[in-house]
Amino acid sequence: MEEDEILSELRRQLKEGIIDVKVPRKRRIFVWIRSEAFKNAIRRLKDMGFTHISTITAVDLKESFEVIYHFAYKGSIELSLRFNIPKENPRIPTITDVIPGAILYEREVHDLFGIDFIGHPDLIPLILPENWPRDIYPLRKEYSLEDLRGSILKAGRDERRVTAQ
Amino acid sequence: MSIILEAIRQIFKSPITLKYPFEKTDVPKDFRGRPVWNMQKCVGCGLCSRVCPSGAIEMIGKGLKAEIKHYVDRCIFCGQCSESCPRNAITMTDEFEHAGYDREKMIYEYRRES
Amino acid sequence: MAERICGICSDAHTTCYTQAIEDLLGIEAPPRAKYIRVIIAELERIHSHSLWLGIAAHEIGFDTLFMYLWRDRETVMDMLEFISGNRVHYAMNTIGGVRRDIPSEMTPKIKDGLDFLEKRIKYYIKTISSDRTIQKRTVDVGILKPKDAIELCAVGPTLRASGVKNDVRRDDPYAAYDEIPFNVVTHDGCDVFARIIVRCEEMLESINMIRYALDHMPAGMLRVRVPMAVEPNEAVSRVEAPRGELIHYARSNGTARPERYKVRSPTLANIPALCKMLMGQHVADIPIVLAGIDPCFACMDRLALIDVNTGRKKILDFNSLRENIRRMRGNCP
Numbered sequence: 001m002e003e004d005e006i007l008s009e010l011r012r013q014l015k016e017g018i019i020d021v022k023v024p025r026k027r028r029i030f031v032w033i034r035s036e037a038f039k040n041a042i043r044r045l046k047d048m049g050f051t052h053i054s055t056i057t058a059v060d061l062k063e064s065f066e067v068i069y070h071f072a073y074k075g076s077i078e079l080s081l082r083f084n085i086p087k088e089n090p091r092i093p094t095i096t097d098v099i100p101g102a103i104l105y106e107r108e109v110h111d112l113f114g115i116d117f118i119g120h121p122d123l124i125p126l127i128l129p130e131n132w133p134r135d136i137y138p139l140r141k142e143y144s145l146e147d148l149r150g151s152i153l154k155a156g157r158d159e160r161r162v163t164a165q
Numbered sequence: 166m167s168i169i170l171e172a173i174r175q176i177f178k179s180p181i182t183l184k185y186p187f188e189k190t191d192v193p194k195d196f197r198g199r200p201v202w203n204m205q206k207c208v209g210c211g212l213c214s215r216v217c218p219s220g221a222i223e224m225i226g227k228g229l230k231a232e233i234k235h236y237v238d239r240c241i242f243c244g245q246c247s248e249s250c251p252r253n254a255i256t257m258t259d260e261f262e263h264a265g266y267d268r269e270k271m272i273y274e275y276r277r278e279s
Numbered sequence: 280m281a282e283r284i285c286g287i288c289s290d291a292h293t294t295c296y297t298q299a300i301e302d303l304l305g306i307e308a309p310p311r312a313k314y315i316r317v318i319i320a321e322l323e324r325i326h327s328h329s330l331w332l333g334i335a336a337h338e339i340g341f342d343t344l345f346m347y348l349w350r351d352r353e354t355v356m357d358m359l360e361f362i363s364g365n366r367v368h369y370a371m372n373t374i375g376g377v378r379r380d381i382p383s384e385m386t387p388k389i390k391d392g393l394d395f396l397e398k399r400i401k402y403y404i405k406t407i408s409s410d411r412t413i414q415k416r417t418v419d420v421g422i423l424k425p426k427d428a429i430e431l432c433a434v435g436p437t438l439r440a441s442g443v444k445n446d447v448r449r450d451d452p453y454a455a456y457d458e459i460p461f462n463v464v465t466h467d468g469c470d471v472f473a474r475i476i477v478r479c480e481e482m483l484e485s486i487n488m489i490r491y492a493l494d495h496m497p498a499g500m501l502r503v504r505v506p507m508a509v510e511p512n513e514a515v516s517r518v519e520a521p522r523g524e525l526i527h528y529a530r531s532n533g534t535a536r537p538e539r540y541k542v543r544s545p546t547l548a549n550i551p552a553l554c555k556m557l558m559g560q561h562v563a564d565i566p567i568v569l570a571g572i573d574p575c576f577a578c579m580d581r582l583a584l585i586d587v588n589t590g591r592k593k594i595l596d597f598n599s600l601r602e603n604i605r606r607m608r609g610n611c612p
Contacts, residue, residue, distance in 0.1 A: 025302070027451050028515060052432050052445075054517070054526045055543035070515060070526060076450035078515050101432025101551055105543075167406050168343055181350050195379070197364040241283065243370045248378070257364075 003029055003077060006048065013044045027077050035083040035092070042069070042095050045081070049073055053095075056105040058113045060141045065090055065113060085115070094120040112139040131158045192259040197244045199260045202233055202275040206254035213246035213255060222246060229277060237263050237271040282368050284542060287330065290323045291520035292527075292542070293372040298453055299529040300374045302514035309500045312376035313455040314492050319363065319371050320454070320518075321485040321492075325396065326355045327521035328478045331573045332403070335475060338566040339416040344406070351399045358392045361385070376502025386493050393486050400486075404479045417472040421556040421568035424469060433552035434545050435523020436481065437572050439465045440473035447519035458495075461488050471571040478573075509533065520545055522573045546574050 001009070003023055010031065011018060017037030022030040033041055054070040061084070068082040085092060094117040096103050106117045107126040114137040117123065125132065138148055183190060192198070209231030214222040221239035225232040247255035265271060282289045294316055301307060308316070329352040336344035356366050362381055363369035371377050381389075407413050423433065428441040438445055446463045448456045464480040466473035513530040523545030532538040549572040556568050 024514070030513075051429050054432075054524065054548075055528075055541070057528050057539065057541045059530065059539045068528070070528070072451075072517075072524075074445075074450065078451065078517060080515060099432070100430055101548070103551055104547055108547075167402075168347075168410065171347065171406075172343055175347075181353075193361045193364065195364045196360070197370070241368070242365065243282075243368070244364070244378075 001049070001073070001077075003027070006073065006077065006079070007031075009048060010041075010044070014041055017041060029077065029079040031079060031081050033081060033083050035085050038081070038083050039093050039095070039098075041081060042098055045071055045079070046098055050079060051099070053099050053102050053105065054078065056102065056109050058109050058115060058139070060087075060113070060139065062141065063087060065115060067092065067109070067115065069095075090115040091118055092116075093118050096120060111137075113137050114140070192261065196257070196259045196261070197242045198258045199237060199240070199242070199263065199273075200235065200244070200247055200255050201258050202235070203254045203256070204233075204275050204277040206252045207231065207233070207275075207277065208252055208254075210251060212249050212251065216245050216249045218243060218245065231277075233275040235273045235275070237273065238268050282370065285544065286367055287327050288323065288520045288522065288525070289368050290319050290371065291518050291525055293370075294320060294454065295516050295518040295520075295525050295527045296529075297372045297374050298518070299514045299516035299527045302516060303509060303512045303529055303531055304374075304506055306375055306503055306505065308376045308454075309503060310455070310497045311380075311499045312501050314496045315377045315379075315381055315501075316372065316454040317456060317459060318381060318489050318492050319359070319369060321489050322355055322359055322362075323369075324485050324521045325482050326352060326359065327573075328482050329355070329400075331478060331521075331570075332475065335471075335567060335570050336413075338570045339413065341410075341412055344403075348403065351396065354392050354395055358389055361388065373502060375505045376500070378501070380501055381493075381496070389493065390490065393489060397483065397486050400479060400482050404476070407475060407479065413475075414472070416564075416567060417470065417475060418468075419470050420564050421471045421560065421571050422469050423552055423556050427555050428552060431551040431555060432548055433523075434548045435519070435521075435573075436474055436477045437523065437549050437552060439463065440477045441469045442467040447517050447524050451517055453516075453518060455492065459488050459491050471567055474571050509535070511538075522546060523548060546572070549574070 003026070006029065007021055007023075014033065014037055017033050017040070019032040019034060021032070024030070050071040050073050052072040054072055057068040057070065059066045059068070064084045064087050066082055066084050068080050071079045071081065073079060090113070092115065094102075094106060096106065096117075097119065103121070104126060106120055107123060109115050110117060110120075110123050111125050111127050114135075128138070133151055133154075136143060136148070136151055209224070209226070209228045211224045211227070211231070213233075214224040219239050219241050221236045221241070223234040223236070225234065242257075244257050247253075247257050263271065282293050284292045297308075329348055333345045333348040333352070336342070336348065359369060360366045362385065363371050363379060371379060423437070423441050425441045425443055428438050428443055433441070434445075442465055444463050444465050447453075448461070449463050461484050464477050464484060466477050468476070509531045511531055511533045513528070516527045516529070518525045518527075525545055526543045528539070528541040530538045530540075553569065553572050553574075556571070557565060560568055
């Protein structure tokens with residue numbers, strides 16, 4: 001399928017779930033959708049042949065988070081599916097039941113942004129150390145580098161104390 | 166099986182390794198080693214310290230009186246400074262042995278001699 | 280700075296980074312620069328694959344092959360040093376093109392090196408496919424079925440060794456890959472042996488690609504002028520690194536600092552597939568299966584033990600692993 005065929009197929013499937021689309025160059029598609037339609041959209045995409053998920057990115061937009069799922073269609077067309085979720089209650093359903101390969105990407109986003117993936121089998125820290133404070137998420141914009149440096153040092157001190165004991 | 170023949174063949178050859186601190190390999194022509202400043206050419210524009218991706222170059226003062234401090238421990242030897250210098254005052258030498266125990270000794274200072 | 284993400288696939292990261300930024304700025308590298316990028320990327324693939332092959336030989340206790348491979352790998356390292364001025368961090372790519380040219384005087388020396396490498400790699404393929412030690416240790420070890428490989432989103436040689444024809448260079452061509460003919464190497468073995476053969480044959484493909492690129496390199500500029508101001512924009516850039524698909528996502532907000540920059544390296548994508556491969560294997564086969572995906576462990580410092588019979592799961596983190604080792608050492612001094 002070509003880019004425009006994929007877009008018309010998506011429009012037919014999701015109807016008013018789609019807010020906006022952008023095709024900046026060949027083999028790149030950006031699709032903005034409503035957050036309610038997202039799980040349905042992922043199922044439809046998988047049926048269309050988008051079986052490979054490249055990664056999940058989250059961006060802190062001050063009032064809300066934007067979550068971007070990068071999919072690849074037969075390795076060639078890269079489709080970025082994106083939607084906003086409120087910052088006070090960042091909870092979205094997991095997609096590991098549809099695409100099992102997303103398991104580590106969801107854990108990574110949970111580590112760095114504190115977004116909860118409901119139904120994820122195991123949301124333990126992937127990148128952060130075990131004794132990292134639970135309420136600090138390094139890539140949220142409200143934490144400055146100095147705050148993070150403090151908690152990194154503290155985590156290191158705790159670890160040394162544990163090993164010394 | 167064929168690897169055994171290869172191994173037997175190697176017994177009669179001289180080793181490929183060099184006894185490093187005593188013998189050294191030649192470095193290629195355009196090797197990027199430690200950058201060196203020629204302060205007679207430097208005009209103190211400060212471009213090198215601004216383009217340095219790892220912040221290894223510090224410029225104290227301005228213009229012809231400028232002093233340059235080069236922190237080799239931070240340098241990544243990319244050669245960006247020598248490429249962007251408008252006066253070609255920076256050359257990349259072929260020195261590659263910078264390992265040491267003391268970070269304080271890895272600072273090179275350059276000053277214009279009047 | 281993007282080069283420092285990885286010490287082995289440093290060129291893949293810079294290519295991906297520069298492409299993302301070029302996309303953001305709406306510029307394109309000149310044709311000659313694209314060819315030079317291909318040459319460096321393929322030389323790097325040869326160097327990375329032969330490094331991996333040496334490690335794999337070492338993991339199954341075949342150190343003779345490891346030593347010979349790494350000796351021959353010096354040829355490609357010297358070639359890279361000769362072209363770019365450094366053995367590991369080439370610093371060839373820049374936003375809008377490349378920094379150094381490959382003049383025609385260099386071509387004979389590169390071609391001599393390629394001829395030597397081709398001879399050696401062919402010899403190693405013969406050795407590997409006829410050697411009983413390697414066969415016994417790798418055939419039917421670490422099976423990853425094509426269905427699982429697609430489901431768990433594996434990338435690169437790991438995916439291709441499961442018989443799935445997928446390569447970013449062919450599917451989503453960047454640099455000059457759309458002008459250079461090459462084959463995507465696949466193998467239906469689905470085991471570690473298939474991964475070895477896929478990587479060896481990819482090296483031969485790379486040698487042919489470099490030869491083609493050297494002969495057909497167009498003349499022209501090396502870099503274009505880069506606009507100083509960045510508009511708010513975003514770009515996704517993909518590159519086939521030696522280990523698989525590498526993806527960078529960049530977003531600018533109109534200032535000199537990026538709003539978000541995200542890197543996903545190929546090893547992370549292969550970890551779920553690795554868990555699948557390890558299930559039901561012998562403990563002695565873990566090193567070679569683990570090495571089979573060509574891992575770059577930077578962010579994985581934990582280990583999960585799953586008892587296949589009972590399904591009981593126990594996770595050991597780095598500290599408790601250290602404790603265990605200390606206790607074991609205490610018992611047998």
